[in-house]
Amino acid sequence: MTLIQLANPSRVLALSERALPWLIAATVLAFVVGGVQAWLAPDDYQQGATVKIMFIHVPAAWLGIFCWLLMSIAALGTLVWRHPLADVAAKAAAPIGAAFTLICLLTGALWGRPMWGAYWVWDARLTSVLVLFLMYLAVIALWRTIEDPTRAARAVAVFTLVGAINIPIIKFSVDWWNTLHQGASVLRLGGSTIHPSILIPLIAMLVAFTLLFLTLHLAAMHNEILRRRLRTMLMMQAAAAR
Amino acid sequence: MTAATTLGPYAAFILIAYAAAIAIVAGLVAWVVLDRRHLIRLIAEVEARGATRRSRREREEKS
Numbered sequence: 001m002t003l004i005q006l007a008n009p010s011r012v013l014a015l016s017e018r019a020l021p022w023l024i025a026a027t028v029l030a031f032v033v034g035g036v037q038a039w040l041a042p043d044d045y046q047q048g049a050t051v052k053i054m055f056i057h058v059p060a061a062w063l064g065i066f067c068w069l070l071m072s073i074a075a076l077g078t079l080v081w082r083h084p085l086a087d088v089a090a091k092a093a094a095p096i097g098a099a100f101t102l103i104c105l106l107t108g109a110l111w112g113r114p115m116w117g118a119y120w121v122w123d124a125r126l127t128s129v130l131v132l133f134l135m136y137l138a139v140i141a142l143w144r145t146i147e148d149p150t151r152a153a154r155a156v157a158v159f160t161l162v163g164a165i166n167i168p169i170i171k172f173s174v175d176w177w178n179t180l181h182q183g184a185s186v187l188r189l190g191g192s193t194i195h196p197s198i199l200i201p202l203i204a205m206l207v208a209f210t211l212l213f214l215t216l217h218l219a220a221m222h223n224e225i226l227r228r229r230l231r232t233m234l235m236m237q238a239a240a241a242r
Numbered sequence: 243m244t245a246a247t248t249l250g251p252y253a254a255f256i257l258i259a260y261a262a263a264i265a266i267v268a269g270l271v272a273w274v275v276l277d278r279r280h281l282i283r284l285i286a287e288v289e290a291r292g293a294t295r296r297s298r299r300e301r302e303e304k305s
Contacts, residue, residue, distance in 0.1 A: 049249040052256050056263045099270050103263045110259040114252040212267065219274045226281040230288065237293040 007085045009225045016222040023215040030208035037201035044198065053111040055202055058186065059209035060103035064132060065167055067097030067213070071139070072164045075157035087153035088228070090160065091143055092220035096213060098136035105133060116180055124173035125181035128166060135163045149228065 034055070044051035071093050077086025108126065109119040120126065139156055146152035174183045185193045192199055249256050 043250070048252065049256060050252045052249070053259045056259060060263065095273070096270060099266050103266050106262045106266075107259040110255045110262070114255050216270055216274060219278070223274065223277045223281055226278070226285065230281060230285050233285070233288050233293045237288065237291065 007083065009085060009088070009228070012085060012088075013222060013225055016218045020215065020219060020222075023211065023218065027208065027211040027215050030204070030211050034201065034204035034208040037204045041198050041201045047115060050111055050114050051198060053107050054198075055205045056209075057104060057107040057111060058202060059206045060100045060107060061129070062206060063209055063213050064097055064101035064104050064129065065170060066210075067093050067100065068132065068135075068160070068164065068167055070217075071097065071160045072167075075160040078153045078157040079161075084228075087149060088221050088224045089217075090153065090156060091149075092224045093217055094136055094139045094143065094156075096216050096220060098133060098140065100209075100213070101129065101133040101136060104129060121180050123179040123181055124177040125170065125179050128170045128173050132166055132170060135159075135166065139163075149231075 038052060038055040041052070041055070043049045071090045074086045074090035074093070077083045078090065105126075108129075112121070113119045139159060142156050142159060143152050146155060171184075173179060174181055186199075186202070194202065
């Protein structure tokens with residue numbers, strides 16, 4: 001049996017029923033560990049206690065980008081294999097990606113005001129992340145505008161793959177342009193520039209946020225499969241009533 | 243010592259950032275939970291009207 005045959009909606013429903021309680025428990029535990037480490041982390045020698053905003057800002061930024069990458073893989077599943085589960089995964093991911101990108105923008109603004117003296121500047125990193133947020137809203141709007149889920153999935157898939165060009169722009173914006181936003185300090189050639197006393201809590205929070213994303217995404221996929229099941233039942237009922 | 247004094251002069255920015263993140267995540271969790279309850283209720287209503295899933299009907303016909 002191939003992976004594509006294994007990935008059918010009924011199996012995902014059964015899998016999510018079994019996996020969700022464990023994922024929820026792991027997420028809560030990871031947030032307790034990460035939260036305590038973030039609270040106990042020392043202040044930065046330049047930024048003071050505002051460095052604590054990093055423990056939510058960086059994971060939210062990572063998930064905003066990761067979610068679009070996941071939607072891009074799902075878009076390939078929609079366009080190449082026409083797999084309905086790829087549509088489900090993409091649709092369930094969009095609001096979650098939008099929410100994490102919004103957290104990234106808000107926490108960035110609240111970190112920027114005390115450090116830069118401004119909530120917002122039109123530099124390449126901030127602007128490209130704002131574009132990412134607007135693209136998420138466009139994807140959600142597309143899903144809602146086109147009634148037929150199969151047609152909507154194809155339109156969203158094309159838009160998602162075109163929009164994926166923004167991901168390297170976000171990542172390398174701080175290298176390609178002169179930005180107020182700092183350069184890469186976690187994932188970079190030559191290793192992280194962050195002291196372990198702050199890097200370890202940051203990694204703990206990255207793990208916790210990623211688990212939260214996986215939990216929410218699986219739960220949202222479960223809901224989307226139920227929604228499609230309900231739609232089919234209503235259509236069959238309407239056809240039988242004719 | 244309160245959180246505000248521990249967090250220094252920019253405590254308000256830090257606390258608002260965390261509050262905003264918690265509020266947005268809580269919104270996401272509420273969306274997922276309420277949506278699930280709503281869908282399960284609707285499916286139960288439709289099934290009560292006699293509609294069945296194609297897979298279930300096929301299973302029942304076989305048995």
